[in-house]
Amino acid sequence: MIKAIETILIDIPTIRPHKLSVATMSTQTLVLVQIQTDDGYSGWGEATTIGGLKYGDESPESVAVNIRQHIAPLLLQQDERQVGALMYRLRKNIRGNRFAKCALETALLDIQAQRLGVPMSELLGGRLRDSVPVLWTLASGDTAKDIDEAQMMLDLRRHNSFKLKIGLNSIQHDVKHVLAIKKALGADVSIRVDVNQAWSELQATAAIQQLQDGGIDLIEQPLKAENRAGMARLAQRFSVAIMADETLNGPQDAWEVARLNAADVFAVKIAQSGGLTQAKELGTIARLAGISLYGGTMLEGAVGTMASAQLFATFDELEFGTELFGPLLLKQDILAEPLQYRDFALQLPTTPGLGLALDLDKIAAWRRPA
Ligand SMILES: O=C(O)C[C@H]1C=CC(=O)O1
Numbered sequence: 001m002i003k004a005i006e007t008i009l010i011d012i013p014t015i016r017p018h019k020l021s022v023a024t025m026s027t028q029t030l031v032l033v034q035i036q037t038d039d040g041y042s043g044w045g046e047a048t049t050i051g052g053l054k055y056g057d058e059s060p061e062s063v064a065v066n067i068r069q070h071i072a073p074l075l076l077q078q079d080e081r082q083v084g085a086l087m088y089r090l091r092k093n094i095r096g097n098r099f100a101k102c103a104l105e106t107a108l109l110d111i112q113a114q115r116l117g118v119p120m121s122e123l124l125g126g127r128l129r130d131s132v133p134v135l136w137t138l139a140s141g142d143t144a145k146d147i148d149e150a151q152m153m154l155d156l157r158r159h160n161s162f163k164l165k166i167g168l169n170s171i172q173h174d175v176k177h178v179l180a181i182k183k184a185l186g187a188d189v190s191i192r193v194d195v196n197q198a199w200s201e202l203q204a205t206a207a208i209q210q211l212q213d214g215g216i217d218l219i220e221q222p223l224k225a226e227n228r229a230g231m232a233r234l235a236q237r238f239s240v241a242i243m244a245d246e247t248l249n250g251p252q253d254a255w256e257v258a259r260l261n262a263a264d265v266f267a268v269k270i271a272q273s274g275g276l277t278q279a280k281e282l283g284t285i286a287r288l289a290g291i292s293l294y295g296g297t298m299l300e301g302a303v304g305t306m307a308s309a310q311l312f313a314t315f316d317e318l319e320f321g322t323e324l325f326g327p328l329l330l331k332q333d334i335l336a337e338p339l340q341y342r343d344f345a346l347q348l349p350t351t352p353g354l355g356l357a358l359d360l361d362k363i364a365a366w367r368r369p370a
Pocket residue numbers: 020050137139165194196245296297298299323
């Protein structure tokens with residue numbers, strides 16, 4: 001029986017400013033949710049977002065208050081083993097709040113998998129791989145610094161693909177920046193760009209042509225989330241892969257985007273999708289529609305990152321790898337044993353549940369006062 005549900009906010013500085021077209025991050029607020037049962041199980045989930053309300057429509061504080069006031073009362077005293085029925089109850093009674101729902105579903109599945117003695121991936125269709133490739137996002141805002149950073153990651157064998165955040169500056173400036181990095185790193189290193197919705201269709205058409213000619217591999221969400229017709233025209237016009245991110249807020253969106261041929265690739269994000277089960281549905285829609293997959297992040301800490309990895313490890317194909325580097329962007333971690341990043345990939349534990357050992361003392365010391 002579910003005995004307690006708690007939401008914990010932890011503000012952690014980033015290792016350097018992280019510049020997106022919608023926000024510059026110098027701290028990240030981890031939003032952790034813990035569910036405890038009367039027979040001693042504890043499950044964790046995460047509802048972290050980016051830049052307060054600048055990226056998504058839930059903030060860390062709204063997640064905490066909505067769980068406490070409206071969502072927890074639907075779950076407390078219920079049988080935590082009936083994960084599907086509980087999530088159905090939330091879908092029927094709670095509109096939106098996809099990040100909060102994701103954190104709660106993750107915590108419930110963590111408990112269920114611990115109880116069964118299997119990794120969480122086994123409850124999500126079953127694991128097909130024990131590691132997932134992880135790229136690194138270069139977003140210092142400075143071309144020379146980005147090249148040095150990429151070179152260091154290659155030398156460490158930590159990342160061999162890079163995503164550049166663009167859209168804040170002029171097209172001319174951004175294209176020059178991206179192509180200088182591509183040239184410095186060479187043909188074998190995959191370079192992708194994420195525009196975070198910043199361009200008009202005219203701007204996108206001019207910029208993508210130059211990026212495609214310069215050997216860039218992937219263009220992420222160039223247009224506003226709502227402009228699916230425009231995304232379809234870009235996907236039709238260019239051979240470089242066009243990826244949908246912010247336009248995908250669950251299976252219904254995935255279905256529409258697939259139906260409109262408005263993307264070549266889906267960035268699957270567990271929180272943006274409304275939870276692990278719904279994110280799995282995005283993967284299924286993509287597979288049926290012939291759309292390639294990429295494992296996205298909301299720059300979560302260890303919990304959301306590992307939950308995402310547990311799902312991405314179940315996809316038949318993960319053609320564009322993942323960006324599950326969130327914990328590496330933070331100055332501190334909340335684990336007793338750090339996540340294992342090596343050989344350009346995040347390694348998945350084989351232990352039950354999420355497979356993480358959280359450091360409860362660190363969490364208690366750093367959490368925001370309630
Ligand atoms: O994909 C996004 O839009 C959000 C995020 C993921 C990596 C990163 O640097 O920012």
